[in-house]
Amino acid sequence: MSTDHVLPVRPDYNADPTPDPVVVARVKALESLLLEKGVLASETVDRVADLYEKEVGPRNGARAVARAWTDPDFKQRLLADPVAACAELGIGGMQGEDMVVVENTDEVHNVIVCTLCSCYPWPVLGLPPNWYKYPAYRSRIVKDPRALLRGEFELDVPDEKTIKVWDSSAEVRYWVLPQQPPGTEGLSEEELVELITRDSMIGTGLPRTPDSPAGAR
Amino acid sequence: MSTDHVLPVRPDYNADPTPDPVVVARVKALESLLLEKGVLASETVDRVADLYEKEVGPRNGARAVARAWTDPDFKQRLLADPVAACAELGIGGMQGEDMVVVENTDEVHNVIVCTLCSCYPWPVLGLPPNWYKYPAYRSRIVKDPRALLRGEFELDVPDEKTIKVWDSSAEVRYWVLPQQPPGTEGLSEEELVELITRDSMIGTGLPRTPDSPAGAR
């Protein structure tokens, strides 16, 4: 009723990203001043960005989920103390100092958000995607998650199923332990890792099945 | 604490108003289609705009206030039934079909706003000024009117005085009967009209005194 005309995506990060020259100059100004004042080293930008571009990403979370699917004891530890359980796999760090893993079941679907900013469990999921950080998702997922998941994420959570929304407002970081897809019981941990998508650990998607197209969410 | 850097005025209608060519073209497109479809007559824009540019404005409200200051019976009628009392002066019409006049006293200062859009008593005050219609005034006057009146309207309402904020959310239009400035008791109704500003009937100002500078609010 209130959205019967098409609103644009704002900010439109789908459009050809042509950097604003003023912003580029502001960044260089800040960078050069931080270098001069001894706060920043010339190597820092590449080293820090590399960490999240090459090492810390949703594959970490997928490894923990695959282990939980195949090792019931690990699953219990992951639900009881995710920080310690992840540490067993060498996973941890900034924005994952305190974590809670919420388990999807036949009765409950979980989904995470940060309405106030962009909190996200970096050590297990990497840095958040743009849509997670921008206002539209944050505004709607807490109010009518079922309609949003159906309308924009192609995820149909049946009306009978409870949706639990976890708004990360303090320093506890939530993420979702998805249900293992039926028919994958015989797969190895390594094969299962390939099925576990970032979105399935946010709660805006489900794990792939072995016959899903490769690009499936 | 939260505004320790200077924010711009948005929209910046103080800046040189250079019309957006797309907006100008959209207006002409709509105007030409309404003309072609028989909804609009070529004379309508000038006739309607003239009404508010030349005839209906805050002088109407000032006439009613000056009458109320000099005629106690009229004041009673104005407070009891503003629509009928204004009709005595030939004042009335669109956006003034139902009005309430709120009286300033030694104990109470009144101020009006429309937080949801831009409702305003047109027949007595004319069309609202830009600042009344834009978000900043609407957001702040309902929450901390004393600080806003002091900080941006140079109006000091003493801490002991109650401020009543009237948010015009339905079709009742509010406006303020200001207190007559001390020392103006001997002035004629016509002289008093000159002292009664638009802002004094919104509640963001007080009437002028005979020795105020001409441009006083």
Place this chain on the structure above:
Amino acid sequence: MDGVHDIGGTDGLGPVGYRPEEPLFDNPWERTVFAMSFPAMASGLNLDAFRHGIEKMHPVDYLSSPYYEHWLFTMEKGLVETGLLTEEELRARTQQFLDDPSAPLPQRSDPAAAEAIVGFLRSGAPARREIDAKPAFAPGDRVLVRNLHPKGHTRLAGYLRGKRGVIDAVHGAFVFPDTHAHGLGEQPQHVYTVRFDSVEVWGPGADPRTVNHFDMWESYLVALDGDTDDRAALDR
């Protein structure tokens, strides 16, 4: 809808931008938009639908565009919805005036029609209606504002939902915007001015000598009987 137009209490919007002297219209296009709105509404776009159309602007546009651009937006969308215009007509015609900004407007002289609009503005268009139902509340009654979040148009501001107030005045019945804006009829209801203690509305830090007043349709309110009151916990 819970849009950014419902701006009462939002922080961070910067200075008010008071201008001691300003023209009634900063630009001729604003004058045209203002004046056109009355024949446009007379053609079948009611005031409540007109207001709701503005609420449907993207928040960035709502907060950054000149005021009369809001009116232009709602007329464009609303007159397409009423069927008077098509999007394609508007798009093509706008392009035409972009390509040739000095192209003349069609002429359609009708002084009597112009005069009729002025007469309409002079006489007004009351939203007051007579209804059989008696008002549910009287001055002095304590009320609680319902926590309503309709998807469509409403005149119930967010800053007052869930708050306790006192009936200050009873105004008679008026067209109900929440239905009227959506073609669901006038369904008039009694309207009340409700007054609210500033601390109830804005919490413990509020200026205690301010009072908020707001006009409420009857269905926005429920009675408080005064016996049970767990929200007193808020004041502790």
Place this chain on the structure above:
Amino acid sequence: MDGVHDIGGTDGLGPVGYRPEEPLFDNPWERTVFAMSFPAMASGLNLDAFRHGIEKMHPVDYLSSPYYEHWLFTMEKGLVETGLLTEEELRARTQQFLDDPSAPLPQRSDPAAAEAIVGFLRSGAPARREIDAKPAFAPGDRVLVRNLHPKGHTRLAGYLRGKRGVIDAVHGAFVFPDTHAHGLGEQPQHVYTVRFDSVEVWGPGADPRTVNHFDMWESYLVALDGDTDDRAALDR
């Protein structure tokens, strides 16, 4: 502050804009801003002040600018406030790079410093603190969220103020952002996950099979004893 960043429940923001594949950074400047933020914070700008700085953007900028421009904004303002930089330095240097976009950056090689930042990211920076006070609430306790509207930073979202919930989990004590963001100390408090019935939060039209969870510092909450409950009137 009640800023537009507190966006939970706001309608009208348009589509989410899901992008199946996207790079971690759309532009090199975003990569730089992300990486610089850690040494910048280490220089004395704490995370809560960093977040509050973003909240002070004008709402139009907040809603329309690329995400990492928020981080750039808060670093510029915050590092001026901590005294590391001056506005004049930033302005002059920005102009220099606008005039000559290909001007080289100063070189300051320090691989150990870069490695130290990476080590810091790998180990984290816990906000958890040990305090003497026992938690005031236990799982299953009914609570009411206070109607607080602080002028400064807070992590108490508007959509939950004044709402009744149930303690879902007790997490231990954490640094209190409302003071820490303003240089008023860590003042750690117990943090709880509170769960809320969707109808309590969003009113009678809400999807009844959704549950909102939100982490609350203890001072955001008051106990509900269950005997007195005038807000039950809302449910009628």
